[in-house]
Amino acid sequence: ILPPVNIHTTNIPSPHLHNSGSKYGTLCSTLGVRFMEETLAIRSVIKEKKAAFAKEFKLFDEHIWRHFEINGQDDRTFSWKMTVRQKLLTLIHQVYKDSNLIAVGSTVNGCGSYNSDMDLCICQPYENQSFEANRSYSIHVLRKLHKKFRTDWRQMFKTCQYIPAKVPIIKLEMAAPYEELEIDINCNNVAGIYNSHLLHYYSRYFSNFFL
Numbered sequence: 001i002l003p004p005v006n007i008h009t010t011n012i013p014s015p016h017l018h019n020s021g022s023k024y025g026t027l028c029s030t031l032g033v034r035f036m037e038e039t040l041a042i043r044s045v046i047k048e049k050k051a052a053f054a055k056e057f058k059l060f061d062e063h064i065w066r067h068f069e070i071n072g073q074d075d076r077t078f079s080w081k082m083t084v085r086q087k088l089l090t091l092i093h094q095v096y097k098d099s100n101l102i103a104v105g106s107t108v109n110g111c112g113s114y115n116s117d118m119d120l121c122i123c124q125p126y127e128n129q130s131f132e133a134n135r136s137y138s139i140h141v142l143r144k145l146h147k148k149f150r151t152d153w154r155q156m157f158k159t160c161q162y163i164p165a166k167v168p169i170i171k172l173e174m175a176a177p178y179e180e181l182e183i184d185i186n187c188n189n190v191a192g193i194y195n196s197h198l199l200h201y202y203s204r205y206f207s208n209f210f211l
Helices: 023-031 037-052 054-071 075-092 135-150 190-205
Strands: 100-104 118-123 157-163 169-174 182-187
Touching: 037 054, 075 100, 075 118, 075 135, 075 182, 100 190, 118 135, 118 190, 135 157, 135 169, 135 182
Parallel strands: 118 182
Antiparallel strands: 100 118, 157 169, 169 182
């Protein structure tokens, strides 16, 4: 279940599309999406190349699909990852009892492979029970958990790092019996949850999504 989110957005029309009259320009302006109409030209280039090199593109598509069939994440791998997610959530509840831990990225969007890492988002209520992506708050939550991971629960991990990136994360390398799994955990990056669900249903709707 996705957490309720307070989202405040500001629509900024792209200067390249203002008063352009293009259907793409109108839609993007309405949604507040920055869009360069010049990029549409690549579609005609791709169409020309696919017509000129039909055999090569067909073979390329087949190789991509074969790679996915051989290496794609199966139900067993997904279940294995969800077991780890639940174990981590049980530990996290000892520190933040109201939090949730949601899988995002390739694990849930349909693009995962058997050896993909797992991206997780801690949803920890902020002020007024919102899940605001407040960087200083995210850092506070992750640093506190990182300390617990490295002390009280260190036997679960081969390595445990706090990385103060633009989106701060805890990077984990699991110990036995989950030693093949690497995990990145962020805090309240709720947009990533919605994007993952969007791609999940997109991949289920379009049979050629992976091509």
